[in-house]
Amino acid sequence: MNELLRLPSLTALRAFYATARLGSMKEAASYLFVTPSSVSHQIRNLEEELRTELFERGFxxxxxTDKGRVLFDALHQAFRQISTGIERISQQATPAVLNVYTSPLFAAKWLLPRLSDFEVAHPQIPIRVETTQTVDLTHGNPDVILRYSNSVPDETSNAIHPLIDVTLIPVCSPDFFERNPIKSLYQLSQAVLLHDEGANKDNWLMGWQEFFSRVGLQQVGGGLQGKYFSNTYIAMESALASQGWVLAIEGLVRQDILSGRLVNPLDIKVETEAKYWLHVHNRLACRPEVDLFCTWIHQYCIAEAHTGFVPT
Structure with missing residues (x-):
């Protein structure tokens, strides 16, 4: 406490610091919402208390002065430390909103059904989920990005972790299968297929033609019939509405299969090199809420891959 008793008036120190930074008592007075004479008075009192001149006053x-520079540097460092401490206290008292960016498909089929587990474990962290077809760190203000890639992303400024392997399976609703039963790959090629034009156009997910080639059906007579959609999420919803067969990512429809909303009666799957990846800019990795979310989703994916558990 003796150190505090020896300190000059905080009001005088602020008046001196503002004047030194702004180079003018008038500007300092405006910044501090006081009169210029008040600032001048505080600085004079400070100089008398310290028994030294802090400014060389010209026209x-x-x-x-040299001693004024020493005091200014000390105050600059001290005020920055105080500001940092207050900011940390504020962040602890009211955590910043955690912005998670991902595609509509991943949000609806994987993230949202599981997000309540994170919210129960960390109720103090508010979360905002932004869905967009263009998922990268250059759009918007994401803290965390969850996105698909055919290869390991080459982004040195980000922390990147694999989440889900992309394995493709043909699925449809039980009602559609009951009305249109099939028993072979060839029959599947002649069924009503739901095509994702967006995925084929952007080359991020294989289409039906490549799928049939990968499973050994080279010639598809008469071409492939069906319906065409602009993105994967709409195609998936169409399958749930008993409109036909869709190529689905197994890890995203596991809950639909376990609940009986979708079926894979042919028990066929094609493994790919693609994955869903977790991206975090390195400058954000130290934020507690970002670290907690990344740890949670990474551990969740590992546990689900080993046990097959899916929340209901």
Whole structure:
């Protein structure tokens, strides 16, 4: 406590610091919402208390003396430490909103059904989920990005972790299968297929033609019939509405299969090199809420891959 008793008035120190930074008592007074004479009075009192001049006063100019520079540097460092401490306290008291960016498909089929587990474990962290077809760190203000890639993303400024392997399976609703039963790959090629034009156009997910080639059905007579959609999420919803067969990512429809909303009666799957990846900019990795979310989703994916558990 003796150190506090020896300190000059905080009001005088602020008046001196503002004047030194702004180079003018008038500007300092405006910044501090006081009169210029008040600032001048505080600085004079401070100089008397310290028994030294802090400014060289010229005609309409102020220049720090050597001792004034020492005091200014000390105050600059001290005020920055105080500001940092207050900011940390504020962040602990009211955590910043965690912005998670991902595609509509991943949000609806994987993230949202599981997000309540994170919210129960960390109720103090507010979360905002932004869905967009263009998922990268250059759009918007994401803290965390969850996205698909055919290869390991080459982004040195980000922390990147694999989440889900992309394995493709043909699925449809039980009602559609009951009305249109099939028993072979060839019969599947002649069925009503739901095509994702967006995935084929962007080359991010194989289409039906490549799928049939991968499973050994090279010639598909008469071409492939069906319906065409602009993105994967709409195609998936169409399958749930008993409109036909869709190529689905197994890890995203596991819950639909376990609940009986979708079926894979042919028990066929094609493994790919693609994965869903977790991206975090390195400058954000130290934020507690970002670290907690990344740890949670990474551990969740590992547990689900080993046990097959899916929340209901």
């Amino acid at each position: 309409r100019s102020l220049k720090l």
